[in-house]
Amino acid sequence: MNPNDENKRALMRVMRRELLRMLSQPVYVFCMVVAPLVGYIFFTTLMGQGLPMDIPIGVVDEDNTAVTRQVLRNLDAFQQSEIVEQYANFSEAREAIQQGKIYAFYYIPKGTTEMALSSKQPEVSFYTNPSYLVAASLEYRDMKTMAELASGAIARETLYAKGYADEQVMGILQPIKMEMHAIGNPGLNYSIYLSNILLPAMLMLLIFQVTIYSIHSEVKEGTSKHWMEMANGNIYRALAGKLLPQLAVWIVMGATYMVVLYAFWDFPLKSGLWSMALAALLLILVSQAFGVFLCELLPSLRWALSIATLWGVLSFPISGFSFPQIAFPAPLRALSYLFPLRYYYLTYVDQALNGLPLYYSWVNFAALLAFLALPLLLPNRLKKCLLEYQYTR
Numbered sequence: 001m002n003p004n005d006e007n008k009r010a011l012m013r014v015m016r017r018e019l020l021r022m023l024s025q026p027v028y029v030f031c032m033v034v035a036p037l038v039g040y041i042f043f044t045t046l047m048g049q050g051l052p053m054d055i056p057i058g059v060v061d062e063d064n065t066a067v068t069r070q071v072l073r074n075l076d077a078f079q080q081s082e083i084v085e086q087y088a089n090f091s092e093a094r095e096a097i098q099q100g101k102i103y104a105f106y107y108i109p110k111g112t113t114e115m116a117l118s119s120k121q122p123e124v125s126f127y128t129n130p131s132y133l134v135a136a137s138l139e140y141r142d143m144k145t146m147a148e149l150a151s152g153a154i155a156r157e158t159l160y161a162k163g164y165a166d167e168q169v170m171g172i173l174q175p176i177k178m179e180m181h182a183i184g185n186p187g188l189n190y191s192i193y194l195s196n197i198l199l200p201a202m203l204m205l206l207i208f209q210v211t212i213y214s215i216h217s218e219v220k221e222g223t224s225k226h227w228m229e230m231a232n233g234n235i236y237r238a239l240a241g242k243l244l245p246q247l248a249v250w251i252v253m254g255a256t257y258m259v260v261l262y263a264f265w266d267f268p269l270k271s272g273l274w275s276m277a278l279a280a281l282l283l284i285l286v287s288q289a290f291g292v293f294l295c296e297l298l299p300s301l302r303w304a305l306s307i308a309t310l311w312g313v314l315s316f317p318i319s320g321f322s323f324p325q326i327a328f329p330a331p332l333r334a335l336s337y338l339f340p341l342r343y344y345y346l347t348y349v350d351q352a353l354n355g356l357p358l359y360y361s362w363v364n365f366a367a368l369l370a371f372l373a374l375p376l377l378l379p380n381r382l383k384k385c386l387l388e389y390q391y392t393r
Contacts, residue, residue: 014241047191054082058105104139184353205312211291216301270355296378
């Protein structure tokens with residue numbers, strides 16, 4: 001019998017066996033299909049508007065003049081802000097923000113309008129709750145903008161009263177006209193830069209866990225020797241037969257999140273589909289490779305799953321999409337290069353957002369390819385574990 005034919009038959013036997021395991025155990029269906037789909041729907045619909053709208057805020061207007069009332073109406077007109085309550089004094093507003101009824105409040109002391117019209121320098125205050133980072137940041141921006149606009153409006157009326165023409169007034173109030181152009185995400189849509197990383201990161205974490213569970217559960221159930229026998233004792237054939245059916249499902253789930261992001265939500269994809277599809281495929285393969293490596297390193301199902309979960313969760317902040325990597329302390333900056341998600345994120349920025357030629361991302365693709373070599377480090381250790389390790393609770 002041709003050895004190559006026997007090897008192919010052995011591989012097919014292992015693949016059929018793994019496919020039956022996947023279909024017969026609900027945990028596979030849940031982790032590989034249900035959980036990713038629920039995550040895709042949850043994250044994209046959670047940020048469906050791009051930015052939080054109508055965040056509740058309060059005001060304390062002790063001056064209560066036509067000018068201050070106009071300021072508050074303008075503040076309420078901002079999309080992110082909604083004035084839900086006007087408080088009589090500072091203490092009431094502070095209690096409301098501490099109780100979580102509002103996320104911020106705007107404080108206008110008595111005499112503000114009079115001081116402004118007499119060319120003095122009145123002070124208005126705004127308070128935010130930084131425990132809610134996004135809401136507090138957005139409200140701080142709105143209230144700061146409103147304070148600057150109010151100051152400009154009062155100064156404009158004063159200049160008009162002194163006889164200045166429109167062009168002179170604008171030259172004094174805004175000597176340099178500023179224009180802002182946000183590259184890649186002009187609408188400052190939070191979902192564009194969060195969902196594009198959260199969805200593949202969630203899929204990566206699930207691949208870690210399913211890969212580890214599928215290998216170490218063989219030891220736990222006492223079926224690992226039978227698995228190796230069906231692969232004719234070859235650890236590489238055994239792993240290939242186990243992981244290929246899973247890979248087919250992961251590719252479908254990866255294609256699903258790309259359809260959700262780039263077809264349904266129409267997120268930026270300036271470089272075209274194929275570069276991001278390649279990055280997604282490499283991330284899936286790397287995630288499987290990392291799961292196998294942890295199985296080689298740690299013979300315990302519990303420990304391997306714990307480390308994989310920790311590594312996957314740390315990938316979210318350390319990849320640099322929510323906090324710039326250049327601002328990390330030096331040790332963390334060096335550690336970030338050990339996380340595959342970091343290279344996927346950099347590829348996404350280069351290709352989908354900036355539309356750079358593919359060769360600009362060759363370092364990121366090379367790094368992801370390098371991670372694929374992880375299972376080659378300790379294959380015999382895993383083989384010994386599968387053949388000799390006795391699971392203990």
